[in-house]
Amino acid sequence: MIDQKKAEAAIYQLLEAVGENPKREGLVDTPKRVTKMYAEMFSGLEQDPKRQFTAVFTEEHEELVLVKDIPFYSMCEHHLVPFYGTAHVAYLPSQGRVTGLSKLARAVEVASKRPQLQERLTAQVADALEEALSPSGVFVMVEAEHMCMTMRGIKKPGSKTVTTVTRGLFKEDREQRREILNLIKEK
Template sequence: MSNVDLKKIEEAVKMILEAVGEDVNREGLLDTPKRVSKMYAEMFSGLQEDPREYFSTVFHEDHEELVLVKDIPFYSMCEHHLVPFYGKAHIAYVPSDGKVAGLSKLGRCVESVARRPQLQERITSTVADAIMEMLNPKGVYVIVEAEHMCMTMRGLKKPGAKTVTSAARGIYETDDVKRSEIISFIQMS
């Protein structure tokens, strides 16, 4: 949050409200610029983070089979329209040399990447790349599904439409059976 200019955001919000014809001095809007600036500082806090940092501490465990954390909720802001998109991420990896991450670190990585002006495709690949780089597993498979408010509120106006992206690294790039196994686990309730 140290690099966020709250006053500049407040002024920009005031200008937008004035530009759409609002009275920035009416009671309901008096503190809106301040609230929005604080919200943006929080929502874009990932800009100050390196998602790989969550994998700097690893544990050594005699486990070299699938690890899957599914239904990791997240929200982000579309960099094209600055409106939210939200959904869930599923992260699977197969450890190598006994290197495993704390399970919460997978969720923290997703959150760090999502908390910036973003594209869903970039979230998916950045999370996969961070895990590959830091844990050096046999493979990583990340699936992200999200609803985009830019498709719900404007343009197409199709609420409920979901976008699904995936990133396969290592053994998951070529092994259809292993990818199918993960998808079947994700679909289990």
């Protein structure tokens, strides 16, 4: 849970430190607004991606399950500026264990709502799925634009970072990976 008073004081001090007057009309409520925003952006700290798989069913289906183009927003832990994009989550059920499709999106949502690295976000979603379902294979791909590369430093807007995590059959079988990548690319 966010410490409202402490966060507001820190934002107030930051405004002063950069040479602004936090008492001027446009900034008076900024510490409260920023604190409220961070409480929302970091709400995943209070949850575990692994606990999002509350609906697990037995179904005679052991073929690919893929949810693609899951939008997400996160905050780079190095600069505390956003990175955002889409996640693609796939698994091969084992012993008929499947989950509600929304649970895949919820795992992405929870893992992204914290100061984060894209590489860790990708792995956390894969770990959560693997632990919850023990599938034959897991494939997670995250594509994102990082504001720390767009607004500052190298200043390359539009560049995307792609990370993947493969487990089980998807790690071992290139043809299986190729099939998933083709499905992700299809619109």
